[in-house]
Structures are given as C-alpha cells and as structure tokens.
Amino acid sequence: MRRISSIHYEQFVQSAQAEMSVAPEIAWAVGLAGETGEVMEIIKKGCLRVPGDVGYVEVDRAKLVLELGDVMFYLTSLGLEYGITTDEIRSGNMTKLEGRGRV
Ligand SMILES: [Mg+2]
Numbered sequence: 001m002r003r004i005s006s007i008h009y010e011q012f013v014q015s016a017q018a019e020m021s022v023a024p025e026i027a028w029a030v031g032l033a034g035e036t037g038e039v040m041e042i043i044k045k046g047c048l049r050v051p052g053d054v055g056y057v058e059v060d061r062a063k064l065v066l067e068l069g070d071v072m073f074y075l076t077s078l079g080l081e082y083g084i085t086t087d088e089i090r091s092g093n094m095t096k097l098e099g100r101g102r103v
Helices: 006-016 024-047 061-081 086-099
Strands: none
Touching: 006 061, 006 086, 024 061, 061 086
8 A cells, every 4th residue: 555645646636637528616526426425335235234134245345445535536626626635624624523522
C-alpha cells in the first residue's frame, strides 16, 4: 500500500477527471451518491443475512477498498470544485465531532 499525501491525491484526482456533459459539481455529486450506493450494496450482502443462509456473502474487503476509493474520488472532486481541500474536509469534520464531545 502506498502512502499518498493529500495534495498528491488531489492532483491525481484532477488529472483523472473525465469531461462531463453536465456541470462538474452535478457530476461529482451524482457520482458520490452512486458510489455510496455501491458501498452499501457490499455491506448489504454481508450484513443483512447470517452465515449459512442462502444468499449470504461475506463482506469482500478488497471490493470495499475499491468502492471506498471511488467514493473518495468523487468526494475529493466535489470538494475541489468548490475550492475545498481534503485536508479542510478532514479538519472540519474533526472539529465538528470534537465539538460534540465525541473525542
Ligand atoms: Mg464503484
């Protein structure tokens, strides 16, 4: 596994973005929702049934990593569209949760 800095990942994401037929922020938001659904599908298959039941499938960690990466791609794209870096997102989230007394 590579360790990747925020700035390097953001540059990578920007270089990998395809041209869209709609406003980019719409494309990134729709993509984020779609990829979140793919994550939910993996979790659903692994959690809604119990081992031994027909249809039970253990959560596929490798697939989950890939789909979470897709979520991260669209999350990063959407943030950058508004000039928001991944550092700012993480920092804001930490501050928010700390403010709730969770940490
Ligand atoms: Mg995907």
